[in-house]
Amino acid sequence: MQQRIPVKQALAGGELTGGTITVMGWVRTNRAGKAVSFIELNDGSCLKGLQVVYTAESLSNYDEVSRVLTGACLSVTGQLAPSEGKGQSVELKAYTVQLVGDCDATFPLQKKRHSFEYLRTIAHLRPRTNTFGAVFRVRSVLAYAIHRFFNERGFVWVHTPIITGSDCEGAGEMFRVSTLSPTDPPRTEGGEVDWAQDFFGRQTNLTVSGQLSGEMFALALGNIYTFGPTFRAENSNTTRHASEFWMIEPEMAFHDLADNARLAQDFLQFIIRHVLDHCPEDMAFFDQWVKPGIVARLEALTTTPFETIPYTEAVRLLQQSGQAFQYPVSWGIDLQTEHERWLTETHVGRPVFVIDYPKEIKAFYMRQNDDGRTVAAMDLLVPGVGEIIGGSQREERHDRLLARINEMGLHEQDYWWYLESRRFGSAPHAGFGLGFERAIMYITGMENIRDVVPFPRTPDNCEF
């Protein structure tokens, strides 16, 4: 195709000003006047569009172009010139306008604000809106920032499997992966489905976490991280749960819980700094239209240390808060959303680590503390989103780990390779999981996870 200049580059002007360029993109608005007419053309390279100026004299197909509606795709060649109007520094004086893809009046996106709820029903078109263009540019930049953070610190990116043979990752309901007939599967003599005849010779599922695999690599390569899709078959209907989402799980050998929290803070501060520095236009948009004050809040966050509160202390604070919680607080309970919100939004007012939870409410692999009743766990709570990071120091002592597996009624044989890592040169190590979408929500101010995923999957919804 003909060489095109991205709108972002055209708007920057520079050496291009005065020259002839071609831009290709989609019409946001077409204002036809008697003497001179205007089209705002957006190609997704940035938030702003390029103003195309055209007249009856300049275009052979003026009638056609003046009737073009919002949504049409155009290729415009013209002179990039300093704007004669207000509101933009440069504009494109069109020599030729080619109608690449026409768009009729039934195009669902209009020159006005739509509800996010409505836009979810047209997920195939919503990337063409300002908000979703900005969300998905930021999503991309954030993903890059994450890789850069770890890469600069010598972490190895490990591609843990998406199909897993272990039913023991313990983080929620799983989606089954099978090639057996759903209506007539092979059966054992006892009438049960004979999974031995399934594709992998056993039951398999989509992963709910790469952590256990990640630990094996941390105990070989030192510092590693995973970054990929994760699947949970929970029937969750909330603004912060999706059935398919992406997760980042660093795992570090020779790290304890304090090292873990320090890394988590450095990590969040780094990736937020990176987005603020590289997406100023999109972030200003979120600040103006989505969540006023978000930029200032993020700026402050990148320089202020996060708070750390032990669970036992958090319980005491909640009990002394004078708040009438729906769920009463006592030592041993899992903190409810209302408690977490009070801690991070009211009490601290910024991100806070809650550490050292009772072992009964946490996973088997978390390292048992010397007090005999808590484990070296940490949850990072942030205002507006809630839990954004969950992590722990892992139990590296074979006997303690085995005891805990048995105490919790789990099957030792399901964890044979995990346990072996504690027999063959075990080492202290720690890690955490960050919900990628929750990070995007926190940074953009978008309040529903369905609006930061290109085509979200949630219970009863897999359209597109």
Place this chain on the structure above:
RNA sequence: UCCUGAGUAGCUCAAUCGGUAGAGCGGGUGGCUGUUAACCACUAGGUUGGGGGUUCAAGUCCCUCCUCAGGAGCCA
């Protein structure tokens, strides 16, 4: 899965005590010497989510189903 709320024009919404379904935007037509969510005039556009019921009369009240949203639980 539980609780609450909402479905009215393509979109965003209004419609008082149950009494003739409206507006803005978008579309069409015409106008306008540089517009910026352009502006001005005219115009088309409706099985009020589906089904049933009460009533002289239902967008409005009752029953039921569907869909969506928010909250809770689970978690990231």
